[in-house]
Amino acid sequence: MKFAHTAIAAALSLAFCGAALAQAGTVQRDVNQQQRIEQGLKSGQLTTQEAARLERQESRVERDQARAMRDGKLTPAEKARLAREQNKVSRDIYREKHDAQTGNPNSASSQRMQADVQRNINQQQRIEQGVKSGSLTTREAAKLERGQARDTRLEARAGADGNVSAREQRRIQKNENQQSRRIHREKHDAQSK
Numbered sequence: 001m002k003f004a005h006t007a008i009a010a011a012l013s014l015a016f017c018g019a020a021l022a023q024a025g026t027v028q029r030d031v032n033q034q035q036r037i038e039q040g041l042k043s044g045q046l047t048t049q050e051a052a053r054l055e056r057q058e059s060r061v062e063r064d065q066a067r068a069m070r071d072g073k074l075t076p077a078e079k080a081r082l083a084r085e086q087n088k089v090s091r092d093i094y095r096e097k098h099d100a101q102t103g104n105p106n107s108a109s110s111q112r113m114q115a116d117v118q119r120n121i122n123q124q125q126r127i128e129q130g131v132k133s134g135s136l137t138t139r140e141a142a143k144l145e146r147g148q149a150r151d152t153r154l155e156a157r158a159g160a161d162g163n164v165s166a167r168e169q170r171r172i173q174k175n176e177n178q179q180s181r182r183i184h185r186e187k188h189d190a191q192s193k
Contacts, residue, residue: 026065026079027128027141029086030148031121033058033093038117040097041110047103048113050096052159055117055152057089062149069142112164116155119176123148123183130187140186147179 037054040046046054064085068078103110127144130136136144154175158168 026074026082026086027124027131027145030058030062030065031124031128033086033089034117034121034124036090036093036097038114038121040093041103041114041117042105044102044105045097047101047162048107048109048159048164049162050101050103051113051117052156052162054089054093054096055159056156057092059149059152059156061085061089062145062152066142066146066149069138069145072138074138109159109163109165112166112169113155113159116158116164116169116172116176119173120148120152120155123151123176123179126183126187130183135187137191140189140191144179144183144186147182151175151179 037046037051037058041048041051061082065082068074068082074082105111105114127136127141127148131138131141151172154172155164158164158172
C-alpha cells in the first residue's frame, strides 16, 4: 500500500513538472521574442511602428497563453497552437527586422519603446522563474500572463502611430508597476505548485 502511494505521488509530481516545464518553455519563448524586438529597436532595424505591430502580436500570444493555462494545465493541442502562434510572430519579427525600413534608435520615442520592451522582458523572466521554482502555480502564472498581455497591448497602442509620447509612457509605466506588484505578491503568497 505504501509503495502505491509513493508511485502515485511520483507520477503526480512528474505530471506537474512536465506541465510546469511546458509552461516555462512558452514563457521563455516570449522572453526571447521580446529580446529580439528590443534588439531590433536598439539597432535601428525596427521602427517604433513596426515594434508596436509586433507587440500587438505578442499581446495576442500572451492572452492565448493565459487562456490555455487558466485551468491549470496545458494540453498537447494547446501547446501546439501556442507554438504555431509563436512561430508566426517569430517569422514576422525576422521579416520586419530585415525589410528596407529603419528606425532611429536614439529618438525619444524609440528610447521609450525600448525601455517598455525591456520591462516586459524583466517581468516575463520573473514569471518564468516563479514557474520553474514552483513559487507560482499554473493558474497564478495564467493571471500574470493576462496582465502581461494588457501591458503589451498598451505598448502596441502607444506606438501604433510611430511615436510613444512621454504621457503614454507614464501610463504604461503605471500599469507595469501594478503588474510588478502582482508578480511579487503571487510569487510570495502561500500557494505553491
